[in-house]
Amino acid sequence: MASVARLASQRCARYLGYTYCPAYSLPCKMTYFSATRKVLPDGVFPTMITPMNDDKSVDWAGVDLLTEWYIRSGVAGIFSICLSSEMFQLTNEERIAVAKRVADKAAGRVPVVAGATFEGSLEDQAELMNKMAPNVDAVVIITNQIGNMSDSDEVWMENVEKLMKLTGDKPLGFYETPVPKARWLTTDMMEWAARSKRFVFHKDTSISTSTMVDKIKAVQSVSGTSLKFYTAKSPFVKICMEHGGNGFSGVSPNFYPWVMSWVCRNMHDKSGHLDQAMRFISITDGTIQRRYPTSAKHYLAQEYGAPFKAVSRVISDQITDQDCFSLKSVREEMERLCQEIGATPVNITDCH
Structure with a gap:
C-alpha cells in the first residue's frame, strides 16, 4: 500500500507542476499547472x-x-x-x-x-x-x-x-x-x-x-x-x-x-421527515432495481403516462404482473411520503 501511496504522490506532484524529491518523499516546486474548473x-x-x-x-x-x-x-x-x-x-x-x-x-x-x-x-x-x-x-x-x-x-x-x-x-x-x-x-x-x-x-x-x-x-x-x-x-x-x-x-x-x-x-431536518424519507428509500430500493432499466421505463409509462416503451437492449425479460403491482405500490407510498414531507411530484407528461 505504501508503494501505491508514494506513486500517487509522485503523479499528483507532476500534475500540479512539481517534481518529486525521493530523499524527502515530498514534492519540490517547479512550475505551476493551472486549469479553470467548473465546480x-x-x-x-x-x-x-x-x-x-x-x-x-x-x-x-x-x-x-x-x-x-x-x-x-x-x-x-x-x-x-x-x-x-x-x-x-x-x-x-x-x-x-x-x-x-x-x-x-x-x-x-x-x-x-x-x-x-x-x-x-x-x-x-x-x-x-x-x-x-x-x-x-x-x-x-x-x-x-x-x-x-x-x-x-x-x-x-x-x-x-x-x-x-x-x-x-x-x-x-x-x-x-x-x-x-x-x-x-x-x-x-x-x-x-x-x-x-x-x-x-x-x-x-x-x-x-x-x-x-x-x-x-x-x-x-x-x-x-x-x-x-x-x-x-x-x-x-x-x-x-x-x-x-x-x-x-x-x-x-x-x-x-x-x-x-x-x-x-x-440534511439538517429535525422534524423526523428526513428519517421518514430515508426509510422509504431503503425499503423501495430493491423493488425498483428488479429488471432495471426496463422497470424504470415501464414505471414512467404505466404510472405517469410517459410515451416510453418498456424496451431495453440489456434486459430481455418482460415486466411481470407482480412487477407492475410492486411498482404501483412504490408510487402510492411515494405520494403519501411527499404529502408528509412537502415534496412535489412532477408529471413527466407536463414536460413537453
Whole structure:
C-alpha cells in the first residue's frame, strides 16, 4: 500500500507542476499547472436511462422529455452514458449523440457528465473522450474499462495518467461501475485525484459505509479541491452527506427524483421527515432495481403516462404482473411520503 501511496504522490506532484524529491518523499516546486474548473453542484445526478423504440433504436423525443423531467424535478445535474443508459450496448456514435442531445436540451440549466471509456486501446478511449468533451461538463472514466482487472494499482494509475495526457485539460470524472466487476478506488487514489486539479466528479459504488466515508475523508484532506463525491447507493445518501460527501448519483431518481433531491436539500431536518424519507428509500430500493432499466421505463409509462416503451437492449425479460403491482405500490407510498414531507411530484407528461 505504501508503494501505491508514494506513486500517487509522485503523479499528483507532476500534475500540479512539481517534481518529486525521493530523499524527502515530498514534492519540490517547479512550475505551476493551472486549469479553470467548473465546480459541480451538490445534490442529485440521476443516472439517465435511454428511452428506446420497439426496434431498440434510441427514442430521441424520449431523451428530450426525460431530460426536461429531471430538470423540473430539481436535480443538480445529469449523468448520461452510464450503466443505466445501457452504455455497453450503445455504439460510440450513439454515446456521443445521446450525451450531446442531453446537454443541448439542458442548455446550461444543469451540468451534464458522460461516461467515455469503453472498448479499445487507451488511445481509442482518449479519442472518444476528446469527441465527447465539447458537449459535456466532464467526461467520466469508467474505472474497470481502462485495463485488465488483474492489473496492479500502479498499472491502473499509469493508464489514468496516459488518458490525462491524451485529453489535454478537459474536466474528468470517475465511475466505479459494478458491471462486469467493480474496480474501486483506494483512499490514496481518491486523494491523488483530488489533488490533480483535473477531476470534478466521482460516482462511488462502495458497498460499505465505512469505506465510503474513508474515501470522502481522503478527498476532504485536499483543501480547495474541485472533486465532488456522489454515492450510488440510495440508502447511503444521508451518511454520505453527513460526512462531507456531495450527493447522490444512481437509479432512484428515475422513479422519484424529487424525493432524492428533497433529501439532499434537507440534511439538517429535525422534524423526523428526513428519517421518514430515508426509510422509504431503503425499503423501495430493491423493488425498483428488479429488471432495471426496463422497470424504470415501464414505471414512467404505466404510472405517469410517459410515451416510453418498456424496451431495453440489456434486459430481455418482460415486466411481470407482480412487477407492475410492486411498482404501483412504490408510487402510492411515494405520494403519501411527499404529502408528509412537502415534496412535489412532477408529471413527466407536463414536460413537453
